[in-house]
Amino acid sequence: MRTALNISAVASHKELQLIQRNKAYSYSVVSFWSNRFRGGRESVEDDPRPGRPVTAATKYNIQRIEQLVEEDRRISLRAIQALTSMNLKTIHDILHVHLDMRKRKSRWVPHFLTPENRQKRLNFAKTMLTAYQAGRLRLDHIITGDECWIYHRKIQKAQSNCSWRRRGEEPETLVRRDRFEAKTLFAIFFRSTGPTQITYFESGVTIDHQVYINDCLSPMIEEVKSQRPSQGVRDMLLLHDNARPHVHSNVRNFLQSKGLAEIDHPPYSPDLAPCDFWLFNYIKERLDDEPCAETLAKSVTDILSSIPVSEYHKTFKKYIERLEFCVLAEGDYFEHFMK
Numbered sequence: 001m002r003t004a005l006n007i008s009a010v011a012s013h014k015e016l017q018l019i020q021r022n023k024a025y026s027y028s029v030v031s032f033w034s035n036r037f038r039g040g041r042e043s044v045e046d047d048p049r050p051g052r053p054v055t056a057a058t059k060y061n062i063q064r065i066e067q068l069v070e071e072d073r074r075i076s077l078r079a080i081q082a083l084t085s086m087n088l089k090t091i092h093d094i095l096h097v098h099l100d101m102r103k104r105k106s107r108w109v110p111h112f113l114t115p116e117n118r119q120k121r122l123n124f125a126k127t128m129l130t131a132y133q134a135g136r137l138r139l140d141h142i143i144t145g146d147e148c149w150i151y152h153r154k155i156q157k158a159q160s161n162c163s164w165r166r167r168g169e170e171p172e173t174l175v176r177r178d179r180f181e182a183k184t185l186f187a188i189f190f191r192s193t194g195p196t197q198i199t200y201f202e203s204g205v206t207i208d209h210q211v212y213i214n215d216c217l218s219p220m221i222e223e224v225k226s227q228r229p230s231q232g233v234r235d236m237l238l239l240h241d242n243a244r245p246h247v248h249s250n251v252r253n254f255l256q257s258k259g260l261a262e263i264d265h266p267p268y269s270p271d272l273a274p275c276d277f278w279l280f281n282y283i284k285e286r287l288d289d290e291p292c293a294e295t296l297a298k299s300v301t302d303i304l305s306s307i308p309v310s311e312y313h314k315t316f317k318k319y320i321e322r323l324e325f326c327v328l329a330e331g332d333y334f335e336h337f338m339k
Contacts, residue, residue: 008034056090057098065094069101109333111268122331124266125323132320137237139316142263143196143224144239145189145216146275147207150283150300152182152290184293186300187216188275192313195304196223200297209248217251221258233260239274242267271333272322278315282307 061084068080080091095101113121131137155174163172185207189196197220205211225232238260240246255262270276286303290296325334 062098118331120266125326140192144274147187148280149183189220192316209245209251212245239263
């Protein structure tokens with residue numbers, strides 16, 4: 001500024017001494033920059049000069065690390081260090097700053113979806129959403145159900161099994177489950193208004209299509225009729241998955257004879273089944289150890305009865321949200337989209 005006003009270096013130095021006293025720049029520094037600015041210089045930054053670069057994040061190093069990561073997305077920083085001889089901080093900076101990459105956990109999915117599977121899921125979600133938005137699909141007309149094995153002994157998640165121990169004190173021990181662990185098979189149906197049917201099976205019973213009709217569907221239909229005496233299952237829709245007993249021709253003929261229509265649930269879609277994405281986990285998290293099937297069945301029934309009706313209704317609202325996410329994911333699994 002002073003140079004632009006044609007003020008000499010001597011005068012500028014005196015002004016600096018007057019303001020900054022012993023902290024002022026020397027006359028030689030003021031004179032040097034005054035001459036440079038008079039010669040057309042506009043920046044006080046150093047000019048680029050040859051020599052070793054200030055940082056090791058050169059274009060070559062960035063490309064080299066990018067190539068290694070593309071070849072192996074699980075490669076570690078130390079493996080990159082061994083291959084490139086760069087220090088860990090440089091590698092970290094290149095990955096995070098220059099390549100904008102983060103190491104994230106793999107996403108588990110229930111099944112490998114083929115393009116045909118994804119298209120079926122996408123078509124199903126669009127059809128259901130269109131019916132819902134047009135008012136042809138009512139959430140209180142959906143009955144959903146499925147079967148689930150529940151163990152008599154509860155094992156908490158790893159974090160829940162931590163316990164405070166004194167130094168040198170041994171941790172508690174837990175026995176892993178094995179193939180012979182006591183468990184009971186349940187078939188549970190519910191609506192937006194609450195549970196409809198709970199059935200548990202004695203050890204050794206296999207659910208085939210006939211057992212499914214006699215012990216699951218028939219009692220469920222009778223219960224719905226008692227809840228809706230004037231309408232029964234008329235205009236109701238059954239949402240169950242594609243397990244073999246569910247899709248047997250005898251089962252479909254039975255449902256047709258009772259006037260209960262089915263929702264054409266797409267294959268490999270537990271993320272679109274309320275029992276799988278909500279109810280079964282809800283039950284298991286609230287159970288304690290039970291000595292036998294009878295006490296376990298009572299506990300399961302008590303839990304289902306204690307769930308507020310608003311929670312059942314909310315679950316079917318979430319079902320619609322999941323259909324929307326399915327469309328957003330173009331038929332692929334969508335859990336990573338959900339917050």
